[in-house]
Amino acid sequence: MNQASDLMINVAQRIPCTEAEGPGKRYALWVQGCPLRCAGCCNPHMLEVKDVEWLKVNDLADEICNTPNIEGITFIGGEPFGQAKALAELAQKVRVQGLSVMVFSGFTYEQLQRSNNPNYQNLLANIDLLVDGPYVQAKHSTERRWIGSSNQNIRFLSDRYEYLKPEVSGWDQGANTIEIRLKGDQLFINGFPHPDLTALLNAQANKASTVKQESVSSLLQESAQESAQESACKSTYKSAHKSAHKSEGKKS
Numbered sequence: 001m002n003q004a005s006d007l008m009i010n011v012a013q014r015i016p017c018t019e020a021e022g023p024g025k026r027y028a029l030w031v032q033g034c035p036l037r038c039a040g041c042c043n044p045h046m047l048e049v050k051d052v053e054w055l056k057v058n059d060l061a062d063e064i065c066n067t068p069n070i071e072g073i074t075f076i077g078g079e080p081f082g083q084a085k086a087l088a089e090l091a092q093k094v095r096v097q098g099l100s101v102m103v104f105s106g107f108t109y110e111q112l113q114r115s116n117n118p119n120y121q122n123l124l125a126n127i128d129l130l131v132d133g134p135y136v137q138a139k140h141s142t143e144r145r146w147i148g149s150s151n152q153n154i155r156f157l158s159d160r161y162e163y164l165k166p167e168v169s170g171w172d173q174g175a176n177t178i179e180i181r182l183k184g185d186q187l188f189i190n191g192f193p194h195p196d197l198t199a200l201l202n203a204q205a206n207k208a209s210t211v212k213q214e215s216v217s218s219l220l221q222e223s224a225q226e227s228a229q230e231s232a233c234k235s236t237y238k239s240a241h242k243s244a245h246k247s248e249g250k251k252s
């Protein structure tokens, strides 16, 4: 279905179907490497530019287009514009197949527009929804569904999601959504958890990796008990439990 491409993407993580990274069910792709260092970034392990898993654009496009019941793909990170050339090509390929493209970037739309990097412009031209701007911890919001802080904006770069424009849908007024998954003995979270919950789970994850006898169930139980005492986490925690049965990573 795709023309041959030699381009590859350094992927930090991917989930074939999530409901916490944009409208509807989406394939989410986290890229490795980000030049920014936002305090409170919930994916600090994705900031360093290092080899994680290099995947061919063509293979990813095939995988995405053959994933059932999704309406689009979301690029997160890490910083997607750090791999703009390959992601633009991937975006183009999946859009031709009718899928939508959403991107989270730590750069503002204006910065991206002003750039004379043709790969940036090419990626912008293949995005339907862009969430732009760095995460600002002091402006953390628990009430913007897919978005972490109040300074960030959602840009409608095509008319595909007209119905989501704030004046039409009020989509921006729901609580953050997060999903929790267990893979073997590892706990994965995606969506935008409250910073206290992120810190708690990261601390527990570190503890679990050093104390090998600790079981995942006790880790979850402990996290749940401690989280329940954090009133600031209350709404986020509820969301976590609501979606824990559903459906990995965290986002820009």
Ligand code: SF4
Pocket (backbone or CB within 6 Å): 034, 035, 036, 037, 038, 041, 042, 043, 047, 077, 078, 079, 105, 106, 107, 134, 135, 251, 252
């Ligand atoms: S929040 Fe996003 S833009 Fe900021 S350091 Fe983390 S990955 Fe980079």
